[in-house]
Amino acid sequence: MGNTASQALSVMPVERKDGTYALRLCLHQGLLDRDMLQRVQEVMDAFQLNDLRATTGQRLNLEGVPADRLDAVIEMLGTRVAKCPPSISVCSGGAQCKLGQQETRAMANRLLVVLQCHAPYPFKVKSGISGCAEGCGLSFIRDLGLVGGAQGWMVLYGGSARHRAAPGLALAKGLGADEALELVARGLEFYKEHGGKKERLGIMVSRLGSDAVLAALA
Ligand code: SF4
Structure with missing residues (x-):
């Protein structure tokens, strides 16, 4: 499943008030290339996630990930988990x-x-x-x-x-x-x-x- 784009990208889980997680896609200069965009779309379809929200820091938050699906979502994205680089x-x-x-x-x-x-x-x-x-x-x-x-x-x-x-x-x-x-x-x-x-x-x-x-x- 992995490709260069997903391996280069890192994600950072952010816990929300309602107990779900936002997965922050730590984009470099706001760029989401075609391969990664397609991968994100596939993950959203597979896990029935509806919201991908732009942040002020030129990143994207994949919102509403249930806590018990977090690992599976990350695995399908094929990304590393890491703190985002400085904004x-x-x-x-x-x-x-x-x-x-x-x-x-x-x-x-x-x-x-x-x-x-x-x-x-x-x-x-x-x-x-x-x-x-x-x-x-x-x-x-x-x-x-x-x-x-x-x-x-x-x-x-x-x-x-x-x-x-x-x-x-x-x-x-x-x-x-x-x-x-x-x-x-x-x-x-x-x-x-x-x-x-x-x-x-x-x-x-x-x-x-x-x-x-x-x-x-x-
Ligand atoms: S600051 Fe705005 S207007 Fe100036 S170069 Fe950047 S995008 Fe263009």
Whole structure:
């Protein structure tokens, strides 16, 4: 049953209030290829599952899996069970979108490597990459944001879409890809050093103050 697509994909069970599970398909940059789409359809038919729901993090939740069918559903999907990689929202970017000023997909791949190299962190780190200042990749309100411009990348730090929603602090603009990722890496190390346990990056920035963070990183 296994194929390359299903073996590359991981799933993460998420328990729901009613005792069922959502199986989170940890898609890479929101992509579900034809083989995997077909496999998911077959599983949904076989187990009479009706809902496949998109998440804000560009993943898919296969909802309503009964607890006693979870293992069988995973086996038929042929996927690994693992925690999803760090969440990166990525827009179409300069390779596809007419407004795009920087290419985003390859940059997202590079950012994922940086995030995984420097882990673990005090709490989850969500990122967004957008090919222009329209910000379709949610860059302004993610813990880490990259926004493409004509001169290069802007790096945003500590954005939040939660109850004290605010855009991230702009650490720099007009950076090349390498420079932007080096700054992100320094920002991640700073978070590891100064962030409290389960303190999101934006809360840390508020606590320390923008001036102190800019003085350390910008
Ligand atoms: S952020 Fe810009 S490049 Fe990305 S999808 Fe939106 S308009 Fe296009």
